[in-house]
Amino acid sequence: MAMVKSIKLNRVEWEIIEDKLDTLASVDVKSIPFGVSYKLTKGSVTLVLNVYIKGDTYSVVIQGKESDLQSKLNQLLETEIKASGLNKIGVDESGKGDLFGPLVVGGVYAGSNDIGKLVSMGVKDSKALSDKKILQLSLEIQTICIVDTVAIGPSTYNRLYNKLQNVNKILAWGHSRVIENLLGNKAVNCDQIVIDQFAKHKSRVNNVLMERGRKVEIIQKHKGESDVVVAAASIVARAEFVRKIDALSEKYGLTFPKGVSAAVKEVRKQFIKKFGAEKLSEVAKLHFNLK
Numbered sequence: 001m002a003m004v005k006s007i008k009l010n011r012v013e014w015e016i017i018e019d020k021l022d023t024l025a026s027v028d029v030k031s032i033p034f035g036v037s038y039k040l041t042k043g044s045v046t047l048v049l050n051v052y053i054k055g056d057t058y059s060v061v062i063q064g065k066e067s068d069l070q071s072k073l074n075q076l077l078e079t080e081i082k083a084s085g086l087n088k089i090g091v092d093e094s095g096k097g098d099l100f101g102p103l104v105v106g107g108v109y110a111g112s113n114d115i116g117k118l119v120s121m122g123v124k125d126s127k128a129l130s131d132k133k134i135l136q137l138s139l140e141i142q143t144i145c146i147v148d149t150v151a152i153g154p155s156t157y158n159r160l161y162n163k164l165q166n167v168n169k170i171l172a173w174g175h176s177r178v179i180e181n182l183l184g185n186k187a188v189n190c191d192q193i194v195i196d197q198f199a200k201h202k203s204r205v206n207n208v209l210m211e212r213g214r215k216v217e218i219i220q221k222h223k224g225e226s227d228v229v230v231a232a233a234s235i236v237a238r239a240e241f242v243r244k245i246d247a248l249s250e251k252y253g254l255t256f257p258k259g260v261s262a263a264v265k266e267v268r269k270q271f272i273k274k275f276g277a278e279k280l281s282e283v284a285k286l287h288f289n290l291k
Contacts, residue, residue: 025069034053060080088193098259120184151241191216205220
């Protein structure tokens with residue numbers, strides 16, 4: 001059955017939704033009088049979204065047949081419109097996949113009026129950004145949001161890993177500390193916490209939260225950086241990781257590469273030759289299996 005649906009959004013709500021349309025279907029975009037048209041295609045199903053723009057008001061007219069694609073679009077609209085009105089904390093980590101340097105958990109608190117500012121400044125998953133851009137955006141984020149980081153240096157990380165034998169337990173501890181630190185700030189009035197899910201069982205974080213953290217709705221989801229506040233947290237965490245690994249490089253007179261690669265293995269050999277294997281725990285996560 002053919003249907004036509006019309007809704008009104010503000011600029012921020014539409015920009016967040018527009019950024020996620022390609023997660024539902026392939027998207028073709030063209031200009032139309034007074035707006036833009038988006039054609040969503042998945043298999044044999046097609047939806048057309050005509051967006052008419054007047055000032056800060058975006059009138060979205062949806063045309064197509066009832067389908068699974070239509071249902072998913074409705075769900076996206078409902079979820080994002082609701083979320084855009086919330087004061088949120090986003091949490092993400094950096095350094096988990098890097099041999100050298102710390103493990104950093106970053107958190108960002110954004111009031112509902114700050115969400116649009118993050119979108120406008122180009123905040124997105126740190127994996128899609130250069131280190132230079134990450135450092136720049138991290139400073140910009142701190143001008144409008146309240147942020148917190150917990151950096152677990154290599155020596156401390158290795159002690160915790162020897163004790164817990166589980167990276168996700170260390171991450172859960174770091175996430176809970178960042179969340180509690182932010183919630184302890186009197187300027188924070190949080191409705192929802194969104195975490196990029198790192199463990200199979202969501203209880204990892206919930207079990208170690210203290211009283212304040214257990215009073216707030218917590219959402220854990222894979223690819224959490226699709227939420228702009230989590231993306232901001234990923235940038236804050238990565239910026240702190242970059243600063244810490246640069247400091248290690250300066251201290252030891254070696255440039256420590258990021259990730260795990262042939263270059264990383266080579267620098268590891270150079271470090272051991274220069275400082276001895278017993279010093280490796282000061283710069284690297286020892287549980288990595290490098291052959």
